[in-house]
Amino acid sequence: MPFCVSKCRYCDFNSYALTDQDLERHVDAVLQEARARITKLNPQTVFFGGGTPSLLPAGLLHRFLTELDSICGFQSSSLETTMEANPESFDRATSQAAFEGGVNRVSIGIQSLRPEVLQAYDRVHSPETALGAFEIARNAGFQRINLDLIYAFPGQSERKWLNDLATIHTLGAEHLSCYELSYEPGTALTRLKDAGRWQAASEETCAAMFEITREANEAAGYEAYEVSAFAKAGEASMHNLSYWRSLNYVGIGAGAAGWHQGVRRRNLERPEQYEAAVQRGKDPVAEAEQLNPATVLFDHLMMGLRLPYEGVLIPRAQHLSGLDLRKVYANELRELLDRKLLEIIPSVQGDRLRTTHGGLMILDDILTRFLPEGPSMSV
Numbered sequence: 538m539p540f541c542v543s544k545c546r547y548c549d550f551n552s553y554a555l556t557d558q559d560l561e562r563h564v565d566a567v568l569q570e571a572r573a574r575i576t577k578l579n580p581q582t583v584f585f586g587g588g589t590p591s592l593l594p595a596g597l598l599h600r601f602l603t604e605l606d607s608i609c610g611f612q613s614s615s616l617e618t619t620m621e622a623n624p625e626s627f628d629r630a631t632s633q634a635a636f637e638g639g640v641n642r643v644s645i646g647i648q649s650l651r652p653e654v655l656q657a658y659d660r661v662h663s664p665e666t667a668l669g670a671f672e673i674a675r676n677a678g679f680q681r682i683n684l685d686l687i688y689a690f691p692g693q694s695e696r697k698w699l700n701d702l703a704t705i706h707t708l709g710a711e712h713l714s715c716y717e718l719s720y721e722p723g724t725a726l727t728r729l730k731d732a733g734r735w736q737a738a739s740e741e742t743c744a745a746m747f748e749i750t751r752e753a754n755e756a757a758g759y760e761a762y763e764v765s766a767f768a769k770a771g772e773a774s775m776h777n778l779s780y781w782r783s784l785n786y787v788g789i790g791a792g793a794a795g796w797h798q799g800v801r802r803r804n805l806e807r808p809e810q811y812e813a814a815v816q817r818g819k820d821p822v823a824e825a826e827q828l829n830p831a832t833v834l835f836d837h838l839m840m841g842l843r844l845p846y847e848g849v850l851i852p853r854a855q856h857l858s859g860l861d862l863r864k865v866y867a868n869e870l871r872e873l874l875d876r877k878l879l880e881i882i883p884s885v886q887g888d889r890l891r892t893t894h895g896g897l898m899i900l901d902d903i904l905t906r907f908l909p910e911g912p913s914m915s916v
C-alpha cells in the first residue's frame with residue numbers, strides 16, 4: 538500500500554504522500570493482480586506493508602482482507618500475517634478491522650520517542666500517539682507486536698537512546714526492530730547531509746550504538762536474531778526469516794518485489810501506472826530477471842549472513858545456486874575466517890557459514906568482498 542500521510546525525510550521506500558489518490562481504485566487493482574497471480578496460493582506467511590496500510594479506512598481495509606482471503610485463502614493457511622501501521626492512522630476501528638480480517642501481528646512505526654527527532658524526520662505523529670498505538674493494538678487483541686525504532690540521530694546521546702529503549706521495554710512488545718539511521722540515495726535527508734545542513738553521526742558513534750542496542754535489548758529478554766531484529770523467545774518474524782533464508786515469495790502491489798526459484802521480479806512502482814496496467818489486464822511487472830548462479834549465491838549470502846546464529850547452510854547454498862561457496866570464495870573465506878569475521882560451524886544439516894560478532898558489525902564491508910561479476914538475464 539504505497540501511500541503515507543507524508544513522506545519521511547529518510548525514506549527511500551516506494552511511498553507517496555496521500556493527496557487526492559483514489560484508495561478504492563488502488564485496492565481494486567491490488568485485488569485484481571492477486572486474482573491473476575495468487576489464486577488458491579494458501580501462503581504460509583503474509584506481510585501487508587507499504588507505505589502505510591493502516592491509512593486505509595477501516596471499511597476498505599476489511600473489504601480488502603476479506604476479498605484477499607477469498608482469492609488466496611490466507612486466513613486459514615497463514616501462520617503469520619503482519620500489517621504495518623503508523624501511529625497517526627492506527628485508530629481503534631482500523632486495528633479492529635485488521636484483527637477481524639485475519640491479521641495476527643502488527644508492526645508499528647514508532648521510530649523515536651523524542652518529539653524533536655520525529656519532527657526532524659518529518660514524521661507526523663507524536664511520542665504519545667506512538668505509545669497509544671501500542672495500546673490500541675493490544676486492546677484489539679494483537680498478541681504479537683513489533684515496534685520499529687531508529688537510532689543514531691545526530692547528537693543523540695547513548696543515555697537518551699538507552700532511556701528511550703527502557704521505556705519501550707516496559708511496553709513488553711514481542712519484537713523490536715532497531716535500525717541505524719541511514720542515508721539512502723535520493724532522500725531528503727541525504728540531500729540535506731550533502732548540502733552540509735545535516736551532520737550524520739560518526740562511524741564510531743554508530744558502532745557504539747549498535748553495540749549498546751544489542752546489549753540493552755538482550756538484557757531485556759530480546760534475542761538479537763538478525764542485524765536489526767530482536768525477538769522474545771519464539772517471536773522471531775517467520776515472514777522476514779523466509780527472506781533471509783531465500784525461500785520463495787510473491788510480491789503483489791505497486792513496486793512489490795518477488796523471488797521465485799532464481800527469478801527476481803519487481804512491479805511497476807508508480808501507483809497510477811500500476812493501476813493502469815492492471816486495469817488493462819496486463820501483468821504490472823517492471824522487470825524480471827533470471828539470476829545467474831553467482832548472483833543467486835551472493836544474494837543468499839547477503840541475506841543469510843544477517844542471521845548471526847543460523848548463518849548460511851553451505852549445502853543449501855549449493856542446492857540453490859549450483860555452486861560450492863567454499864570453492865567460489867576460497868580466497869575471501871580464507872582471509873575472513875583467519876580474521877575471525879566469519880566462522881564455519883557444524884550442524885545436523887551440514888556446515889554453516891556465519892558472521893562472528895565482529896563480522897556482524899562490518900557486514901556491508903564483508904559482503905562487498907563477495908560481490909559477483911557479470912549481469913543476470915532479463916526474462
Ligand code: SF4
Pocket residue numbers: 540541543544545548549550552587588589623646
Ligand atoms: S511512513 Fe514509512 S513508508 Fe511512509 S514515508 Fe515514512 S518511512 Fe516511508
